[in-house]
Amino acid sequence: MIKEKLSIIGKDIYTVISELVQDTEIINLAKISPDIPCSTKLTDLATKYIKKKSTEYSHPDGLIELREAVANDLEKRYGVQISAQNEITITAGATQAMYTAISSFVKEGDEVVLFEPAFNSYVPAIQSNGGRPVFVHRKRPDYSIDWEAVQKLINTRTKLIIVNTPHNPTGAIFTEEDIARLKKITNGTKINVISDEIFEHMVYDGSKHVSVLSNKQLAERSVIISSFGISFNVPGWKIGYCVASEDLMARIRKNQQFQVNTVNTPLQYALADYLRELVNYETISKQFEEKRNFVNDILKDSRFEIIPSKGTFYQLLGYSQISEEKDTEFARKIMNEYGVALFPLSVFYHDSIDHKILGFSFARDEKVLSKAAKQLLKI
């Protein structure tokens, strides 16, 4: 009999909630997609390249024009020299980049250290490649990483450490100190690092995103993943990229060519032009920071505890002063009685640990945020 590989994995929380709220008046703040218009310059470029009949397959590593635009962009932002030819691959979103990187490194019995709460695609990708996830809880209340605890878990089976900064869904961000600790732990080992940095343009309060790319020695053993979908409000386009040293990238590309072959061509042309000439990163973080402040300004008069979000477009709310119910139950109650869908944080932990915390996305129109937040004030 064929054993189902991912028998314990159910639908992700965003899909579950979107199915529950379908055809109802419930305001869904547990949406994974930002609900914000993208740049019309970008859609104009997409239209132009679709009309130009850019219909052929592009190169499996990605259109060279887009890889070059990414290399220039990374040089401008992080001062790093990355080879478009050998060290950048365009992927069908960050999810595919993550799966392909994991499947390039992890084999039966390998251990992969990851931090919870964790984005839902990491564990299934590890398990379907025969790996064993080794979980470390982020420290509360700031969701920073306990590097001492990580050090104790490292052994000869440790193959990979997966990090995510800015972190979905807590909004925690890496500091230079985190990078230094990660570098120290991996120094002299064969451990690879995957750094999910898809929220790199959403960092607030004057802080800067600290990329794994900023440290040459750490970057050499790492794969850095980003997503144009999240950066430019086009999540449904499903295009992202990963960066890795030539050796690591050669391994990733072997899998890439069979897992996805090539990513759609016209949108790669559009993104290449957009990155080269039109992108303005400052407006991205400003726009999201304003939304965070807007909604939190209303929620400060609620009974919820606002847990500071330093990045991403997610906000966590503690409710231990309001109810003792489990977060899944309390989320359901708020949805049914107050008409707002929030996500329970426990679903991002393998052991479903419940700290009485709910979360939401503020990547929504301010009218929607205002209406939802005013409902939450009634609780």
Ligand SMILES: Cc1ncc(COP(=O)(O)O)c(C=O)c1O
């Ligand atoms: C942390 C994290 N990683 C990866 C992804 C997937 O990104 P993509 O849509 O580019 O596959 C998401 C989507 O929101 C995410 O939040």
